[in-house]
Every structure is written in C-alpha cells, then in structure tokens.
Amino acid sequence: MTALLQTKELTxxxxxxxxxxxxxxxxxxxxEEGSFVTVLGRSGCGKSTMLNLLAGLTEPSAGExxxxxxxxxxxxxxxxxxxxxDTLMPWRGVLRNVEMPLEIRGVPAAERREVAAALVERVGxxxxxxxxxxxxSGGMRRRASLARTLAGNPSTLLMxxxxxxxxxxxxxxxxxxLLALVQDGGQTVVFVTHDIEEAILLGDRVVVLGxxxxxxxxHPIELPRPRSADELRVDPVFVALHTELxxxxxxxxx
Amino acid sequence: xxxxxxxxAPAGTESxxxxxxxxxxxxxxHGTTATVWSLRLTLVVAVLALWxxxxxxxxxxxxxxxxxxxxxxxAEWAGDGTLWLxxxxxxxxxxxxxxxxxxxxxxxxxxxxxxxxxxRVLDPFVMALYSIPKVALAPLFIVWFGIGMHMKVLLAAAxxxxxxxxxxxxGVRDVDRGLVDAVRLMGGNRWHVARKVVVxxxxxxxxxxxxxxxxxxxxxxxxxxxVASNRGLGYLINDAAAQFxxxxxxxxxxxxxxxxxxxxxxxxxxxxxxxxxxxxxx
Numbered sequence: 001m002t003a004l005l006q007t008k009e010l011t012x013x014x015x016x017x018x019x020x021x022x023x024x025x026x027x028x029x030x031x032e033e034g035s036f037v038t039v040l041g042r043s044g045c046g047k048s049t050m051l052n053l054l055a056g057l058t059e060p061s062a063g064e065x066x067x068x069x070x071x072x073x074x075x076x077x078x079x080x081x082x083x084x085x086d087t088l089m090p091w092r093g094v095l096r097n098v099e100m101p102l103e104i105r106g107v108p109a110a111e112r113r114e115v116a117a118a119l120v121e122r123v124g125x126x127x128x129x130x131x132x133x134x135x136x137s138g139g140m141r142r143r144a145s146l147a148r149t150l151a152g153n154p155s156t157l158l159m160x161x162x163x164x165x166x167x168x169x170x171x172x173x174x175x176x177x178l179l180a181l182v183q184d185g186g187q188t189v190v191f192v193t194h195d196i197e198e199a200i201l202l203g204d205r206v207v208v209l210g211x212x213x214x215x216x217x218x219h220p221i222e223l224p225r226p227r228s229a230d231e232l233r234v235d236p237v238f239v240a241l242h243t244e245l246x247x248x249x250x251x252x253x254x
Numbered sequence: 255x256x257x258x259x260x261x262x263a264p265a266g267t268e269s270x271x272x273x274x275x276x277x278x279x280x281x282x283x284h285g286t287t288a289t290v291w292s293l294r295l296t297l298v299v300a301v302l303a304l305w306x307x308x309x310x311x312x313x314x315x316x317x318x319x320x321x322x323x324x325x326x327x328x329a330e331w332a333g334d335g336t337l338w339l340x341x342x343x344x345x346x347x348x349x350x351x352x353x354x355x356x357x358x359x360x361x362x363x364x365x366x367x368x369x370x371x372x373x374r375v376l377d378p379f380v381m382a383l384y385s386i387p388k389v390a391l392a393p394l395f396i397v398w399f400g401i402g403m404h405m406k407v408l409l410a411a412a413x414x415x416x417x418x419x420x421x422x423x424x425g426v427r428d429v430d431r432g433l434v435d436a437v438r439l440m441g442g443n444r445w446h447v448a449r450k451v452v453v454x455x456x457x458x459x460x461x462x463x464x465x466x467x468x469x470x471x472x473x474x475x476x477x478x479x480x481v482a483s484n485r486g487l488g489y490l491i492n493d494a495a496a497q498f499x500x501x502x503x504x505x506x507x508x509x510x511x512x513x514x515x516x517x518x519x520x521x522x523x524x525x526x527x528x529x530x531x532x533x534x535x536x
Contacts, residue, residue: 057435077441087436091454100450101440152440 004033004188005054005079005156010063010213012049023049024213026063036182036189038203040196042249046213047192048084051158054190055081067156077105080154080187082162086141088133094120094144095129101152119147123177139170146174150181156188164193172229175202179226196245200238201227208245210252217248319500327505336490341509343486347403347475348513351410356467359415360460363422368448373423384416388474392481401482410474417470418463425459426452465524468517476510487513 010027013020024046031037041047052058053065056075065072067079088097095116102112120129123143133141142162149157162178163171179202182189193199199206200221208217223237232238281288302321309320331337366373392409399405433451442450479488487506494502 055439057438075439075441079439081439083432083435085432087430087432089433089436089451089454091457100437104437104440104442104446104450 002033003030004068005031005190006066007050007054008063008066010050010053010065011061012046012053012058013061022212024053027213027215029207029215031188031190033188034186036191036202036204038199038206039190039192039209040194040199040206040245040249041192041209042194042252045209045211045252047209048160050209050213051081051160051190051192055079055158057081077101077152078154079156079158080149080152081158082145082149082160084160084162084164086133086145088141088144088148090133093130093132094125094136094147097133097144098147098151100148105152116147116151119151120144122150122181123147139166139174142166142174146178146181150185154187157182157190159189159191161193162191163198164195171198175229178202196242196249197229199245200241201229201232206241206245208248208252216252217245219244316498316500319504323501324504324508327499327501328508331505337509340485340487340490340506341513343403344475344479344488345513347406347410347478347486348471348517350403350407351475352414352468352471354407355411355414355471356418356464358411359418359463359467360422362415363419363460363463364426364448364453364456366419367423367426368452373427380416380419384420388413389477389481392478395478396482401484406475406478406483406486409478410471413470413474414467417467418460421459421463421466422456423459425456425462428459429455461524461527465521468521469514472510472514472517 007027007029010024011022012024013022027046027050039047039050049058053060054072056065056072056079067076088094089100092100095113098119099112099116102115107115117129120126123146125140125143125147128136128140133144136144146162163174166174175198191199191202200223203221205218205220207215208219210216219241221241223232223235305318306321309315309318315323328337366376388409391412392405395405395409399408429452433455434447437447437451440446475486476488479486480492483489483492487510490506491503494500494506
C-alpha cells in the first residue's frame with residue numbers, strides 16, 4: 001500500500017504573549033490509502049491539533065503534512081473533516097446545508113439538489129430536508145454533518161470524536177452506518193476517539209497518542225469484518241487488545 | 255415537527271417530543287388578550303374624560319387645552335391640508351434619513367469589522383463620535399446644509415448610522431469560527447466566507463441595529479425641524495407654541511405618536527424576521 005497522508009516531524013505551538021504552548025511535537029505518521037485508522041488518546045494529547053493540521057486548517061510551526069506526495073498548504077476538497085462540534089449553518093435547512101460544498105464548487109443547482117437529496121436519504125434523514133438544524137436532535141445533526149462532509153466527495157475523511165456527545169445506543173448505530181458508508185465509498189479514514197471500544201470496533205489500525213502527540217503504540221487490528229460490538233466483547237483477540245490499549249493509556253497518564 | 259403522520263422518523267430518532275391537540279374554549283384562547291385590550295381602552299377613555307372635565311374647570315385651558323379642542327384642530331388641519339403637507343415632509347425625512355443611515359452603517363460595519371487592524375485603529379474615534387448627542391450637531395448641519403430638508407435627513411441619518419454600524423460590526427465580529435472553517439474546508443475563498451457565512455450570520459446584528467434605529471430616525475428628523483425649519487411637524491409644534499395654541503401643539507403630538515406607532519409596527523415585523531431561525535445553542 002502507498003502512503004496517502006503523511007506527516008513529517010510536525011510541531012505545533014500556540015503563542016500567547018511571550019510564552020508558547022506546545023500542543024504537538026515531532027509528530028510523524030503515515031496513513032495508507034484505503035485504510036481506516038483510529039487514533040486513541042486522552043483529552044489534551046493533541047488529537048484535535050493533529051486533525052486540524054491534517055485538514056490544512058492551521059499551519060504547522062515546523063515540519064510538514066504531505067497529501068498524495070505534495071505539501072499541504074491549506075484546506076483541500078479531497079479531504080473531508082467532520083469536526084467535534086456541529087458547524088451546520090443554522091440559517092439553512094438540512095438539504096441546503098448538505099449541498100453547500102457543491103454550491104461552492106459551482107455545481108448547477110438542479111444537480112447539487114439531487115446529490116444532496118440522495119445523501120440526506122442515505123444518512124436516514126429523508127423527510128427532514130427542510131428542517132433547520134435547531135429543529136433536529138443531536139444525532140440527526142451529526143447525520144446531517146456527515147452527509148455534508150460526504151457531499152464534497154472527499155477521498156479522505158478526518159473525524160474528530162464525531163459521536164462523542166451521543167448516547168451509547170445512538171453511537172453504536174451511527175458507527176455501523178459509518179462503516180457501511182465507508183465500505184461503499186472506499187475512503188481513507190482517520191478517526192480520533194477517546195473510547196477504546198470504538199477504536200477497536202472501527203479501525204484497521206489503532207494509534208495510541210501520549211502527551212504532545214507522542215506515538216505510544218501503533219497496532220493493526222486483525223479482527224474479521226463485519227464486526228458486531230456484542231460478539232466482539234467476548235472475542236479473546238478483542239479482549240487482549242482492549243487490555244493492552246487500556247494499559248498503554250494508563251501509562252501515558254504517568 | 256410533523257413526525258406524527260406521513261413522515262417516518264429515521265431509526266434512532268423516534269424519541270422526539272410527542273404532540274397532542276388540546277381543545278380550548280374561546281375564552282381560554284383569547285381571554286387574556288381580550289382583558290388586556292379592554293383595560294387599555296378603558297384607561298384611554300378614562301384619561302380623556304378626566305382631561306375634558308378638568309380643562310378650564312380646575313386647570314387653565316391655555317396650558318392643557320382639551321381633547322375636544324384637539325380633535326377639532328385635527329379636523330380643521332386635515333380639512334385645509336396643513337396636516338398632510340407637514341406630516342408628509344416629516345415622514346419623508348424619516349424614511350430618507352433612515353435608509354441613508356442604515357445603508358451607510360451596514361456597509362461600513364461589514365467592511366470595517368472584516369478589516370481587523372483598521373477596526374482596532376478606528377474604534378475609539380467611532381465611539382467618541384457615537385457619544386456626541388446628535389442635537390449638538392444641528393447648528394453645524396444648518397451651516398453646512400441650510401435649513402431645508404437635507405439638514406433633517408442628514409441629522410436623522412447620523413443617528414441611525416452609528417446604531418446600525420455598531421450592531422453590524424458586533425454581528426460580524428461574533429461570527430462562529432467553526433462555520434468559517436467549515437466553508438474553508440469546502441474549498442471556499444474569502445468571498446465565499448463573506449457571502450455564505452459572515453453576511454447571514456451577522457444578519458441578527460444588522461436587524462437588531464435597524465430595529466433600534468427606527469425610533470431614532472423620527473427623533474433626529476423632528477429635532478432638526480424644531481431647531482430650524484419652515485415645514486414639517488416639528489415646525490408645526492414650534493409655530494403653534496409661539497401662538498400659545500396648546501391645542502395645536504397637542505394635535506401635532508397626536509400625529510407624531512401615530513407615526514411612531516406605525517414605525518413600531520415595522521419594528522415588530524422585523525422582530526419576527528429576526529426570530530425565524532436561531533443559533534443552535536439556544
């Protein structure tokens with residue numbers, strides 16, 4: 001496999017007055033095309049900083065991000081980013097939110113409406129196309145955000161704890177739907193989470209981050225797909241991996 | 255919303271609020287409103303009756319006039335066209351002043367608030383100008399623009415400008431960074447960000463500015479007329495007062511309050527527009 005997304009000695013610090021806070025230091029990671037990589041780490045380990053850099057939203061203080069072997073200097077429409085918080089435009093209905101990436105790309109109205117309608121249907125929001133974001137529940141907003149991210153037809157998806165704020169039941173459902181969508185679309189995914197189970201359930205490979213984005217563990221997940229959360233919980237491979245990841249995270253705290 | 259029938263909620267979202275129809279009688283539906291309105295009417299009638307009785311009996315009529323005289327004066331003015339001539343002049347001044355000030359304020363607000371450095375440099379000066387009582391500008395405006403309609407329009411516009419400008423600028427500067435980033439991720443440039451995020455997101459601020467500014471357009475125009483003019487409702491007040499025609503003064507005040515009420519109606523309509531959508535956090 002070829003490396004699609006690479007970081008080389010990436011450092012990011014946030015300056016405030018005369019002091020700079022280092023969020024990420026010498027972070028080097030390489031992500032293969034078509035793989036589903038979950039990044040596991042505790043709060044404040046630089047996960048979101050890493051994703052913002054990978055998305056091209058912020059400039060690294062040192063080092064570089066390479067996408068398809070060219071230097072990433074800004075946001076790229078090939079890379080979709082589903083942020084932790086909802087960034088749906090509150091003055092647009094679901095459909096008009098979903099068609100926004102196409103609108104900016106200059107796709108004719110009739111065509112983008114069609115694509116958006118299909119996607120809204122796809123994420124299970126059929127019949128809610130005209131609703132404003134505030135009229136939707138948290139889970140429905142996540143679905144709408146996911147549909148909007150997919151509308152740009154990115155080949156790479158960055159996801160920052162996308163289901164963190166949802167209840168366990170709903171999270172499970174959306175995880176399954178995400179897997180199905182990615183399986184069909186064949187996108188490369190970088191999925192950040194602090195939930196060990198989620199990391200194992202979704203990923204082909206799990207990367208555990210410690211403080212300042214130090215890579216503590218980089219492990220392939222060789223569990224057969226499709227994976228079911230209920231069956232996995234008693235699978236010895238799952239249990240062993242879970243224990244190892246939990247221990248690594250615990251050590252990182254010290 | 256309409257999940258009750260026809261529309262099937264997607265899996266995992268069935269747990270929405272359940273809505274049922276509640277039958278209500280006419281009184282339950284409109285009782286409070288009806289009570290409030292009848293009490294308002296009673297109050298007006300009572301005050302007018304008391305005024306009518308008190309005039310010339312307990313208080314000198316030169317000072318307070320009386321309702322029947324005021325109605326008579328209004329009818330007289332309506333008949334000979336005085337009322338329409340002067341009201342029309344004032345309304346024109348209000349509308350032109352408002353439009354001019356609002357357009358300039360909104361435009362300046364968008365442009366300056368988007369240029370962070372310029373805004374920081376100009377901020378204290380704008381606040382200083384904003385704090386000047388606009389009446390104090392009237393003499394200067396007379397020197398610059400004469401005592402015609404221009405002076406009143408510009409006085410009203412000056413007041414409106416600052417209110418719309420400050421609210422627009424606040425709206426622009428409050429735009430959620432997340433929304434801006436979302437558009438950048440979609441491959442949008444500065445122009446896309448401005449048009450698809452900044453303008454709609456700051457609309458609440460702009461509309462708030464327009465709303466607060468409407469009564470000030472009236473104040474600006476009338477003050478201009480009071481200071482120096484030969485037409486308009488402000489002139490009418492001055493003229494009537496100079497002749498100790500209290501009924502005339504009150505009649506003009508009645509007309510002014512009717513115009514103010516009409517403007518408040520417009521404010522109410524804008525309010526509804528503002529509240530059509532709300533930020534997610536509310």
